Amino acid sequence: MKRFRARRRVRWIVGWGALVFSVALCGAAWGQAADAVPPAAVEAAEPLPDVSGLLHDVERNADAMEKMRRDYTYHVRVEEQDLDDKGNVKKTKVTDSESVSTDDVRVDRVVARDGKALTPEETKKESERVDKEVEKGKERRAKLEGKGAATDSRGDQVLTLSRILELGAFSNERRVDMDGRPVIVVDYAGDPKAKTESRFETIFRDLVGTVWIDEKDHELVQVQGHFLNDFKIGGGLIADVKKDSSFNARMTKVNGEVWLPEELAGEGKIRVLLFAGFNGRVKIETSDYRKFRASATIVGGGQVVGDDGKPVPESPANAPEPEKQKP
Numbered sequence: 001m002k003r004f005r006a007r008r009r010v011r012w013i014v015g016w017g018a019l020v021f022s023v024a025l026c027g028a029a030w031g032q033a034a035d036a037v038p039p040a041a042v043e044a045a046e047p048l049p050d051v052s053g054l055l056h057d058v059e060r061n062a063d064a065m066e067k068m069r070r071d072y073t074y075h076v077r078v079e080e081q082d083l084d085d086k087g088n089v090k091k092t093k094v095t096d097s098e099s100v101s102t103d104d105v106r107v108d109r110v111v112a113r114d115g116k117a118l119t120p121e122e123t124k125k126e127s128e129r130v131d132k133e134v135e136k137g138k139e140r141r142a143k144l145e146g147k148g149a150a151t152d153s154r155g156d157q158v159l160t161l162s163r164i165l166e167l168g169a170f171s172n173e174r175r176v177d178m179d180g181r182p183v184i185v186v187d188y189a190g191d192p193k194a195k196t197e198s199r200f201e202t203i204f205r206d207l208v209g210t211v212w213i214d215e216k217d218h219e220l221v222q223v224q225g226h227f228l229n230d231f232k233i234g235g236g237l238i239a240d241v242k243k244d245s246s247f248n249a250r251m252t253k254v255n256g257e258v259w260l261p262e263e264l265a266g267e268g269k270i271r272v273l274l275f276a277g278f279n280g281r282v283k284i285e286t287s288d289y290r291k292f293r294a295s296a297t298i299v300g301g302g303q304v305v306g307d308d309g310k311p312v313p314e315s316p317a318n319a320p321e322p323e324k325q326k327p
């Protein structure tokens with residue numbers, strides 16, 4: 001039960017960073033946002049694109065990009081730091097997982113906790129959990145899509161950029177250079193008076209932040225955000241987020257063809273449902289990007305198996321890493 005609560009808590013803490021990213025990748029929910037230093041602005045070589053049109057282009061590209069992401073697996077490292085009221089670290093937890101798409105549902109299969117590989121018994125239980133998570137993801141997706149709602153790679157509900165535009169406003173458009181690539185940067189501010197259709201949408205009314213969009217690929221490549229005020233859902237019974245809780249998420253381009261999550265960090269004081277409150281930091285880093293057939297699965301010990309039932313060979317130790325290009 002404690003491990004379930006921890007997974008649920010992490011998904012909510014980092015979820016806000018993925019909320020905007022989920023239009024193009026997943027939800028679920030990876031350094032502090034306040035510490036991030038924005039790239040230097042560059043002189044515009046041509047007129048800036050229309051923000052609304054650019055965001056709609058990002059939305060139109062989402063399905064094609066998501067199909068490409070299904071062909072990739074990668075390692076996920078989650079570090080949680082619980083803080084006391086003075087900001088000192090009380091406890092640190094580290095979880096290592098392998099992320100893979102199974103039946104078009106992305107799942108993270110835990111392979112180690114706090115540096116220790118799972119025991120055979122723990123591995124069996126984790127495999128059972130992953131199988132259940134895949135089925136639940138498929139059920140959630142079918143139910144939500146049946147109602148016309150958009151879903152992410154895990155089958156959770158997400159908002160389209162079109163809807164986000166109705167809940168707030170993007171402004172202060174500028175062009176910057178990030179590692180040699182032109183990127184359009186815009187600020188977002190939610191409208192506290194915007195009419196919402198669900199509790200989920202109220203998140204965007206109280207959110208402010210900044211998004212970075214690769215101008216050539218029309219992909220969201222970085223998101224920062226924080227809450228200006230205390231935020232509650234259901235009077236605090238469902239979720240209670242304290243002022244200044246923040247997140248920062250970045251993508252990286254792999255093999256010159258697909259943008260994959262690189263890092264997401266969150267910090268704040270949060271309580272979700274009746275679970276224990278969280279006051280601390282979460283950092284999620286991804287690495288070891290590998291391309292494989294979309295129907296591949298992960299079996300005991302973290303081995304990836306293809307649709308032919310044979311193990312997918314790992315890259316040789318001396319082989320170069322897949323091309324990884326930051327925005």
